[in-house]
Amino acid sequence: MPRYFIEVAYKGTHYSGFQVQQNAITIQSVVEDALQIFYRQPLQLTCSSRTDAGVHALQNFYHVDTDLPLDKKVYNLNALLPNDVVIKNIAQVKDNVHARFSGEAREYKYFITQDKNPFLEETAWRYVFPLDIEILNACAAVLFEYQDFTSFSKKHTQVNNFNCDIMLSQWIYENDCLVFNVKANRFLRGMVRGLVGTMLLAGRGTISVADFRNIIEAKDCTKANFSTPAHGLFLVKVTYPDDIYTLA
Structure with missing residues (x-):
């Protein structure tokens, strides 16, 4: 049975996350509803990853197995979706690609604004404390020295290990915001928000860079700060091997 990737983007403000949940409206539930209306039969999607309630994505993926020839022209499907969710592309992939x-x-x-801006109210965290970007980047650089990020995984997470390979970690300015940009082979539950919240403590002088390092080495999630709200976080990109697509 052919397998298709469905690429989506969304503003997560009004949704209970990416993956389907009972008694909750999620990105998956509204996409599946649109597919069912358009194709007149249910299609069950498999998620690339979870994002929490309120988190946004510039790119995320589902895959679906179906004998239906899915229409690569997504205009009609998008007409059935809410304005804050869009299907960007549908493409057939090899059968073993997940x-x-x-x-x-x-x-x-993760986007932070230090000024009141009504246009960023739902997509950036207004953080009014003075921040030292050099200290923030010193903390960001520390991440390359470690693989075990137990301290930045929320409790009751069912994973085999807490190891992540950090490929990119930096604080930058973008669109009038201070932004933490991070890339890794995988992320733990709550990891980005925990990293941001804890680094901000260093950036405002509450803890030192050495303290931040100690929090990583403690392997204790009670030491990190997970109070960072969801609405400043964007999943920017999911990277797959170049050869996943078929010629169909």
Whole structure:
């Protein structure tokens, strides 16, 4: 049975996350509803990864197995979706490619604004404390020295290990925001928000860079700061091998 990748982007403000949940409206539930209306039969999607309630994505993926010839022209499907969710592309992939397990890396950005801006109210965290970007980048550089990020995984996470290979970690300015940009082969539950919240403590002088390093080495999630709200976080890109697509 042919397998298709469905690429989506969304503003997650009004949704209970990416993956389907009982008694909740999620990105997956509205996409599946649109597909069912258009194709007149249910199609069950498999997610590339989870994003929490309120988190946004510039790129995320589902895969679906179906004998239906899915229409690559997505205009009609998008007409059935809410304005804050869009299907960007549908493409057939090789049968053994998995939206989650075939991903080689994921990239996130967390946006912070220090000024009141009504246009960023739902897509950036207003953080009014003075911040030292050099200290923030010193903390970001520390991440390359470690693989075990137990301290930045929320409790009750069912994973075999807490190891992540960090490929990119930096604080930059972008679109009038201070942005943490991070890329890794995988992320733990709550990891980006925990990293941001803890680094911000260093950036405002509450803890030192050495303290930040100690928090990583403690392998204790009670030491990190997970209070960072969801609405500043974007999944930017999911990277797959170049040869996943078929010629169909």
